[in-house]
Amino acid sequence: xxxxxxxxxxxxxxxxxxxxxxxxxxxxxxxxxxxxxxxxxxxxxxxxxxxxxxxxxxxxxxxxxxxxxxxxxxxxxxxxxxxxxxxxxxxxxxxxxxxxxxxxxxxxxxxxxxxxxxxxxxxxxxxxxxxxxxxxxxxxxxxxxxxxxxxxxxxxxxxxxxxxxxxxxxxxxxxxxxxxxxxxxxxxxxxxxxxxxxxxxxxxxxxxxxxxxxxxxxxxxxxxxxxxxxxxxxxxxxxxxxxxxxxxxxxxxxx
Amino acid sequence: xxxxxxxxxxxxxxxxxxxxxxxxxxxxxxxxxxxxxxxxxxxxxxxxxxxxxxxxxxxxxxxxxxxxxxxxxxxxxxxxxxxxxxxxxxxxxxxxxxxxxxxxxxxxxxxxxxxxxxxxxxxxxxxxxxxxxxxxxxxxxxxxxxxxxxxxxxxxxxxxxxxxxxxxxxxxxxxxxxxxxxxxxxxxxxxxxxxxxxxxxxxxxxxxxxxxxxxxxxxxxxxxxxxxxxxxxxxxxxxxxxxxxxxxxxxxxxxxxxxxxxxxxxxxxxxxxxxxxxxxxxxxxxxxxxxxxxxxxxxxxxxxxxxxxxxxxxxxxxxxxxxxxxxxxxxxxxxxxxxxxxxxxxxxxxxxxxxxxxxxxxxxxxxxxxxxxxxxxxxxxxxxxxxxxxxxxxxxxxxxxxxxxxxxxxxxxxxxxxxxxxxxxxxxxxxx
Numbered sequence: 096x097x098x099x100x101x102x103x104x105x106x107x108x109x110x111x112x113x114x115x116x117x118x119x120x121x122x123x124x125x126x127x128x129x130x131x132x133x134x135x136x137x138x139x140x141x142x143x144x145x146x147x148x149x150x151x152x153x154x155x156x157x158x159x160x161x162x163x164x165x166x167x168x169x170x171x172x173x174x175x176x177x178x179x180x181x182x183x184x185x186x187x188x189x190x191x192x193x194x195x196x197x198x199x200x201x202x203x204x205x206x207x208x209x210x211x212x213x214x215x216x217x218x219x220x221x222x223x224x225x226x227x228x229x230x231x232x233x234x235x236x237x238x239x240x241x242x243x244x245x246x247x248x249x250x251x252x253x254x255x256x257x258x259x260x261x262x263x264x265x266x267x268x269x270x271x272x273x274x275x276x277x278x279x280x281x282x283x284x285x286x287x288x289x290x291x292x293x294x295x296x297x298x299x300x301x302x303x304x305x306x307x308x309x310x311x312x313x314x315x316x317x318x319x320x321x322x323x324x325x326x327x328x329x330x331x332x333x334x335x336x337x338x339x340x341x342x343x344x345x346x347x348x349x350x
Numbered sequence: 351x352x353x354x355x356x357x358x359x360x361x362x363x364x365x366x367x368x369x370x371x372x373x374x375x376x377x378x379x380x381x382x383x384x385x386x387x388x389x390x391x392x393x394x395x396x397x398x399x400x401x402x403x404x405x406x407x408x409x410x411x412x413x414x415x416x417x418x419x420x421x422x423x424x425x426x427x428x429x430x431x432x433x434x435x436x437x438x439x440x441x442x443x444x445x446x447x448x449x450x451x452x453x454x455x456x457x458x459x460x461x462x463x464x465x466x467x468x469x470x471x472x473x474x475x476x477x478x479x480x481x482x483x484x485x486x487x488x489x490x491x492x493x494x495x496x497x498x499x500x501x502x503x504x505x506x507x508x509x510x511x512x513x514x515x516x517x518x519x520x521x522x523x524x525x526x527x528x529x530x531x532x533x534x535x536x537x538x539x540x541x542x543x544x545x546x547x548x549x550x551x552x553x554x555x556x557x558x559x560x561x562x563x564x565x566x567x568x569x570x571x572x573x574x575x576x577x578x579x580x581x582x583x584x585x586x587x588x589x590x591x592x593x594x595x596x597x598x599x600x601x602x603x604x605x606x607x608x609x610x611x612x613x614x615x616x617x618x619x620x621x622x623x624x625x626x627x628x629x630x631x632x633x634x635x636x637x638x639x640x641x642x643x644x645x646x647x648x649x650x651x652x653x654x655x656x657x658x659x660x661x662x663x664x665x666x667x668x669x670x671x672x673x674x675x676x677x678x679x680x681x682x683x684x685x686x687x688x689x690x691x692x693x694x695x696x697x698x699x700x701x702x703x704x705x706x707x708x709x710x711x712x713x714x715x716x717x718x719x720x721x722x723x724x725x726x727x728x729x730x731x732x733x734x735x736x737x738x739x740x741x742x743x744x745x746x747x748x749x750x751x752x753x754x755x756x757x758x759x760x761x762x763x764x765x766x767x768x769x770x771x772x773x774x775x776x777x778x779x780x781x782x
Binding site for chain 1: 361362365368370371372373374375582584585586587590591609632633639640641642643645647649659661665667685688689691692693694695696698699711714715718719722
């Protein structure tokens with residue numbers, strides 16, 4: 096309900112404490128009380144996650160559909176290593192370990208290897224908790240020996256399953272653009288259909304200490320093990336390191 | 351333990367499920383860790399002093415000489431400093447250098463009395479000379495800083511701002527000090543805000559040394575360099591307005607967002623200082639449940655430890671609920687800050703109305719602000735607001751001194767959130 100300023104008569108949005116126009120204090124809604132404590136409104140720290148020995152039980156649908164369900168704290172998926180952390184509300188793919196969707200903010204339910212759900216129509220209000228269809232959960236942590244590229248430094252796209260062997264001393268990372276003559280060695284065009292990755296997103300070059308990743312001023316950023324890399328910052332890659340480029344999650348393998 | 355604490359509070363932890371958009375206030379505090387025992391960054395500092403004819407009134411120049419001499423004594427061996435005097439022209443009294451012979455430096459400062467630079471106020475020449483000196487030793491490892499003191503109205507305000515903005519773009523912060531009732535407070539406040547510095551109002555000249563001392567202690571205690579705060583919003587959430595609220599209230603306007611992310615360059619973080627920001631967030635209607643509104647992230651450097659682009663981040667969560675009683679609970683510390691911003695906004699609007707001749711609205715707002723100030727225990731500021739309301743009502747317009755007291759006083763309401771002693775306002779400026 097709009098709130099009318101008693102000093103200047105301006106209409107203010109619900110929740111306003113003072114008038115947007117003149118600054119005068121608005122009458123606080125009747126019954127407003129000060130909370131006894133003022134703990135920071137933040138998420139609990141993420142607990143370390145280890146792959147479970149067995150697949151977790153599917154999310155109970157009945158509970159998930161209950162609108163008054165206590166949604167917090169969301170438990171990090173025990174299945175993070177699969178990398179597929181799909182938002183059941185909007186279909187966005189989130190980094191493993193995220194409790195809330197990077198895109199729409201809804202709580203993420205347990206990870207399941209499901210295809211993204213189409214985004215809701217404009218104007219739709221995303222429900223907070225809707226479990227994805229319960230399907231057997233697949234852990235993505237494949238035995239190393241299964242890779243035909245074992246022993247070669249490479250990047251594995253968590254979601255699409257693509258593998259990019261880093262064969263050159265310098266490997267461009269990005270999306271291809273035949274028109275501009277851009278054909279990156281690590282071509283993430285298929286892995287990133289929504290074009291969150293820049294055409295010249297980053298590069299991986301070989302040093303005596305091993306391969307190093309550098310962001311080249313991408314639009315949506317590069318994250319190395321969860322830390323955003325500023326343009327020009329060089330991050331040495333080690334076995335199992337995670338790179339998130341735009342919304343695409345990659346794992347570095349060196350053995 | 352993180353080197354910087356990032357702490358966020360929402361005005362409401364729970365909001366009622368309605369069909370309309372809703373406004374919530376997000377307070378973000380950024381504080382260097384108390385346990386941070388680092389060698390603060392060395393200075394590359396310029397002190398720019400007004401030596402126009404009016405500075406001789408009320409012993410202003412004498413107090414300036416005493417203040418800057420004291421600064422010379424307090425500089426560390428690693429600090430670089432220069433001193434510039436300006437009136438019509440500018441003259442470098444002490445070129446950028448480390449101060450080894452303090453006695454000689456004090457002598458050169460005292461020399462300000464005898465140099466001939468004219469008697470007008472052309473600050474631009476002073477700023478340009480300071481920029482030239484600062485550029486000799488410009489370095490990311492140093493705290494590059496300018497202190498600008500004036501007691502009057504300068505020519506070419508626009509060009510002065512531009513010159514300061516250019517300095518800021520090169521990594522130089524600028525603090526401003528206005529003495530007496532004849533300077534343009536908005537001009538000095540704008541420069542300090544745009545150039546990540548502090549702004550001080552000194553109505554009694556004998557307070558000049560204390561302010562210089564306070565400013566020097568601040569810049570000599572920078573422990574976190576180049577802090578950048580980003581607010582990444584979830585979909586359908588927008589920032590309506592943003593304010594820096596500590597150490598002083600500054601209106602940051604509607605922050606632009608790129609890729610749903612707003613970025614703020616915080617200047618530098620001093621030991622034992624908290625910088626706080628208030629964001630007005632517009633939330634869409636949603637079904638019951640807990641959602642992430644935004645993610646805050648602070649990226650910073652600690653050159654002394656060889657650390658660059660370190661980061662801390664936080665998730666901001668809110669619960670949409672059908673429980674009206676839960677939704678009516680407000681967070682007191684956010685409310686206290688919002689109250690202070692409300693008073694600041696009212697006096698700003700009141701003075702704008704007064705300037706455009708709308709005396710009715712100006713007086714109404716000043717009286718409304720006075721009522722709020724009284725309820726916050728700010729008796730003297732409330733009286734000042736009422737006195738100005740009376741003057742405007744009589745057709746006299748706001749007084750220059752009263753305007754300055756209100757402008758600076760209300761900006762500092764968040765500093766202590768307890769009564770401000772107007773008589774010692776100038777002791778209480780800029781920082782916590």
